[in-house]
Amino acid sequence: LTVLGNSLTFLVDTGAGKSVIRDPIALTPTSTQIFVRSANGLITKERMSVAVDVCDPVSGITLKAPFVISTTCPVNLLGRDLISQLQLMIRTTAEGVWSVDRMVNLWEEEEKLKELPPELWSEGPADVGLIKGAEPVKIIPKSDYRPFQRQYPLKTDAQEGIVPIFNSLLKAGVIRECPESPVNTPLFPVRKSPPSTGWRMVQDLQAVNAAVVPRSPLVADPYTLLNDLNPEHQWYTVIDVSNAFFSVPVHPDSQFWFAFTFQGQRYTWTRLPQGYCESPTIFSQVMMSSLAKFKPPCGSQILVYVDDILMASKTEADCWSDTLALLHWLAAQGHRLSKSKLQLVKQKVIYLGHVLTHNGKAILESRKTAGHQ
Template structure:
């Protein structure tokens, strides 16, 4: 029984799903890491100048709000300390109706100086319109911290350096991302391409299953309840073994 005021993360997930899926697929703190992905290299435009933007002043309260997030990213190896001539500022953004903060990095200068890639993120309305009319059963999967699953090549990591001042000790340092950062213009496209290539390796025993991808969201559709269930189990296990993690809170099966 779940204590009053606490949400059971398994409440919306059928027990038969939990019993059939490898536990590591469910997100539990540390983000996953794609196992068969080559670290992403970021190419600067010809004549690009080093980006050296000073950090904006951040109130002590906001720095205290960011500290748990920074510490967890350091613990998980998503951030590393460095000394770099490059720097872009960060912004603390308080979540609505919460005391928690999100870490937002101002990467506009980096975005302007890196070579573009053609965006291949599909139009969601076009995707939904492609669902066969006989599909009546669906599973929607949300990949947790999906961009953090993709490593950045060591030669490209310092591009994403930013400054940080501890709210407790006042120590100032620089940190850089070892994984694809949010706010980088190419992150959704790069991740989407990586995941699409991974999904080509998924072998579904039923050829009548619909699988749609929109960046880090996946939809399975079928005309048959049991076929949708079997495909869901198969895909969850495939993703877990490939190094991805699924959010229990955002997973929903809709009939």
């Protein structure tokens, strides 16, 4: 393996939970210490290194991993942590020689995801990101007119149904009190479709949309977007950005435009709300700007449609390497992702209502059925 640019030889040890380096390379120790039992039963305390660049020159997989730093271990050891991360399988041949092949399983996928910052994954509708460098949105009005529509009475079950999400968003700072706003538009809670339960907090912003000067729409056409897909790239990862619009701030001077009334009090949004006509365009611009600085190490292709990201790669190893690099990048840029919607390094995925495979793209059957109804 190549570690920090150094070509090192390792002994594969399935009995070792963590990989060990004894060679004198420039590993930076951390404060984390672990107890290590050697083959002769001797127990010593060793330090872990920071995560460093590791490359398997055979498969081309590149990743970051920490090592146990030990001067007492007689050789470098390749433990179960890197065996799984490098997608290796150990088996015996008819000649009795041990050989190493590649293997992927769900446990390994979960292990790979553990390397990522835990804050990358959204825990719910109020767990929102804040994209680095995103300029606070300023609203440009058409005139001095400020729409004010009173909140109509809500049914008890609807009002009670949105209390949990309202309280969560208020606590997270996505909603704030705004008693002075000259604008007001009504809430109309919507019951979620089965099998989901509960209510969605929806605001009717049509009057606001009619009173502002919208930016030119820059959202890509999903059908033409897929035509840009390189047919040689047949390994895919699909990423869903969670609570995407809420990761873009609204300028304090413009927040009053999104005011509403709930339980007799006036509130507004501090982040870009659903239902605002410019939200898809603004978020798309911010996302494209955020991703423009990311270069996939293995040259994978990235397609973006609002909050849905597709990575396409030539090989499985390239897809793993570039996917993990992209996920680390998104975490560093302040995004939150849906872990449950992640389609990770597959040759068959669903993206923008299409099934993507090595044979090309096909419209999802449910979309075909809906189109004939």
